[in-house]
Amino acid sequence: MKPALQPGRLLATRYRLIDQIGAGGMSVIWRAHDEVLDRVVALKVLAPSLAADARFRDMVREEARAAAQLVHPHVTSVHDYGETVSPDGTITSFVVMELLSGEELEFRLTEGPLPWPEAVEIAAQVADALAAAHRLGIVHRDVTTANVMMTQVGAKVLDFGIATRIGAPDEDEDGATFGTPAYVAPERLDGAPAQPATDVYSLGVLLHETLTGRVPYPAETWEELSAALADRPPPTLTEVPGLPPVVAQICLRCLSRDPADRPTARQVATVLREQMLPADPQAITMLAPTVTLPAVTPPPPAGSAHGGAGSGPAAVDASAAAAATGAPVVGVPEAGSFTTDAQAPRAGDEPSNGRSWLRPVLAVLVLLFGAALVVPALWPKNSEPPAALPTTEPTESPEPTTTPTESAQPQPSPPPASSPAAPPPPTVAPPTQTTGDTLVEAASRLEELIGSGLADGGIREDVGLDLRNEVRNLTRAVSLGEGELGPGVARLREKVATRLREEGLSPAYARQLDAAITALSAARV
Numbered sequence: 001m002k003p004a005l006q007p008g009r010l011l012a013t014r015y016r017l018i019d020q021i022g023a024g025g026m027s028v029i030w031r032a033h034d035e036v037l038d039r040v041v042a043l044k045v046l047a048p049s050l051a052a053d054a055r056f057r058d059m060v061r062e063e064a065r066a067a068a069q070l071v072h073p074h075v076t077s078v079h080d081y082g083e084t085v086s087p088d089g090t091i092t093s094f095v096v097m098e099l100l101s102g103e104e105l106e107f108r109l110t111e112g113p114l115p116w117p118e119a120v121e122i123a124a125q126v127a128d129a130l131a132a133a134h135r136l137g138i139v140h141r142d143v144t145t146a147n148v149m150m151t152q153v154g155a156k157v158l159d160f161g162i163a164t165r166i167g168a169p170d171e172d173e174d175g176a177t178f179g180t181p182a183y184v185a186p187e188r189l190d191g192a193p194a195q196p197a198t199d200v201y202s203l204g205v206l207l208h209e210t211l212t213g214r215v216p217y218p219a220e221t222w223e224e225l226s227a228a229l230a231d232r233p234p235p236t237l238t239e240v241p242g243l244p245p246v247v248a249q250i251c252l253r254c255l256s257r258d259p260a261d262r263p264t265a266r267q268v269a270t271v272l273r274e275q276m277l278p279a280d281p282q283a284i285t286m287l288a289p290t291v292t293l294p295a296v297t298p299p300p301p302a303g304s305a306h307g308g309a310g311s312g313p314a315a316v317d318a319s320a321a322a323a324a325t326g327a328p329v330v331g332v333p334e335a336g337s338f339t340t341d342a343q344a345p346r347a348g349d350e351p352s353n354g355r356s357w358l359r360p361v362l363a364v365l366v367l368l369f370g371a372a373l374v375v376p377a378l379w380p381k382n383s384e385p386p387a388a389l390p391t392t393e394p395t396e397s398p399e400p401t402t403t404p405t406e407s408a409q410p411q412p413s414p415p416p417a418s419s420p421a422a423p424p425p426p427t428v429a430p431p432t433q434t435t436g437d438t439l440v441e442a443a444s445r446l447e448e449l450i451g452s453g454l455a456d457g458g459i460r461e462d463v464g465l466d467l468r469n470e471v472r473n474l475t476r477a478v479s480l481g482e483g484e485l486g487p488g489v490a491r492l493r494e495k496v497a498t499r500l501r502e503e504g505l506s507p508a509y510a511r512q513l514d515a516a517i518t519a520l521s522a523a524r525v
Helices: 054-069 105-111 116-135 186-190 196-212 222-231 245-254 265-279 281-286 313-325 354-368 439-456 461-479 485-501 507-521
Strands: 015-023 027-034 039-046 078-085 091-098 148-151 154-157
Touching (some): 054 078, 054 091, 105 148, 116 154, 116 196, 116 265, 186 196, 186 222, 196 245, 245 265, 265 485, 439 461, 439 507, 461 485
Antiparallel strands (some): 027 039, 039 091, 078 091
């Protein structure tokens, strides 16, 4: 019998089928060409045997609606939903999604468990995606390694095909439980209503599998799952080399039999990201007390060369500034990147001339293909942070800026505070020193900046909505004592860096947002 779908067929007068790229129990995935927008997309087509049932078509439509609400860097974007009727009366129901390039996490694990930092990063990204879904009242119900795609921009959660609203019954018309048995929470065997805690259990299984290469309770059927839960001892992670105890603890909490004992997806993401930061020098710098180093520090000790052909004044200044602030010496901020000694600026590379802009641009291009982009390092030295407030109190740093001519001359020591000498040129305090702001005031400034970006097109609408929600959730949680400012600030920084890589906001607004986030981190709670 001739198959219902073939390459070349046109669905809904718009989507031309190219080839089949995947299949599941309920649907087939096709690569297709959108002839209206001239782009290649993925079509998830409901199996013909199910498409005749209005209930299953409604389920596919609800999947599209649920996933379309989620605008998140770690959730697959949904573009459209459609239905077509063939001359013979056959109904074809399909969801149009972005076509991803990468491999499923399930295939990645066929080579064995992942190094724990990589496993933690993937789980944190999945937890972020689930937290976004839970905020909208959506439960995924089928979080597995087969439903996580590894792409160039990180993990992407796939297949909201059996997603439902929080509190919805967790049974089909035959009384069977949806999902993949080895990832299903124990309470779902009893048909309990869908809750975010069921996704968190599946997240714990996923993290356990990426760390060890196996699921905690192997099962192919519901009967095997019931037997495994009854007979097997609680899982442990003691065999994972170098795994931080806090990661093992949060994973085992996710696998708690009692849903009330499990953390939220947001809490899991926060804990895991905190463990990622110490291993990432860029992330450490992002959380340093002062992220923008002073322009000029006091002159080097007598006898040292300054401005000679073999000297590196910018590197010396950065080292001295780092020593004064407690920040790690990772490079010179005006270079726009983290440098090694071999890459350190040479004498004569003054930040006030045109060449200082070349290094940040080149560094940004390199970092876009790296592990992460550190927005604070993008600050040009001769730019003023837009969100800073002037201060009348003396600041420990920065010092008065100098011209190229002045930097070539021996510099006297700064006069004491009581000296009648002429005051130095006015400076603008870095955002981290706006300690007079309350948390609400700093958050309001950040939201105003987001609003400005939305108004002039510097920030994409979905990005602005995401950042605003993150700021408001953080402000509320900290004000009520339900969360801490530090992890929330780190999460905001990461969102800005991610959205910059995705071209969801301009580099100029990325710098301004980072300054405002820095001010938020120093606000009075």
